[in-house]
Amino acid sequence: MExxxxxxxxxxxxxxxxxxxxxxxxxxQSFAAGHIVNASHLSNENLHTFITGADMDQPVIVCCYHGHSSQSAAQLLIGQGFDQVYSLDGGYQLWQANKPEMCSAPEA
Known part of the structure; x- marks a missing residue:
């Protein structure tokens, strides 16, 4: 996948x-308020750590608010050598509306 x-x-x-x-x-703050179950928060601060510790052959789904920013982040991961990267259409907003049972509760 290129x-x-x-x-x-x-x-x-x-x-x-x-x-x-x-x-x-x-x-x-948005991540702490709720996210897809088992998702990890990825930011500029931990991007290098994520990349160096990741299995580049394992598929990755990138999620953002509405499915737009995740596209550029997904392409960045492809550029870093990840094999299979996906951007979630509709982002967390659509996910939460359709799969609330697969969302975390807000962190205390």
């Missing part, structure tokens, strides 16, 4: 069932 692919919620769920990594690039 570029990322945009995927819908159903495709993301199927990939997650196979162990795909989910990263959320929203701001820390």
């Amino acid at each position: 570029t990322y692919q945009c995927i819908n919620i159903e495709q993301a769920v199927a990939l997650m069932e196979d162990g795909t990594v989910v990263v959320d690039i929203r701001d820390p």
Whole structure:
């Protein structure tokens, strides 16, 4: 894969069932207020650590607010050598509306 692919919620769920990594690039406060279950927060501060510690062959789904910023972040990961990177269409907003049972509760 030379570029990322945009995927819908159903495709993301199927990939997650196979162990795909989910990263959320929203701001820390939004992430703490709720995110896709088992997602990791990815920011400029921890990007290098994520990249150096990641299995480049394992698929990654990138999530943002509405599905726009995740596209450039997904392309950045492709440029860093990741094999399979996906951008979640509709972002967390659409995910939360359709899969509330797969969202974390706000962190205390």
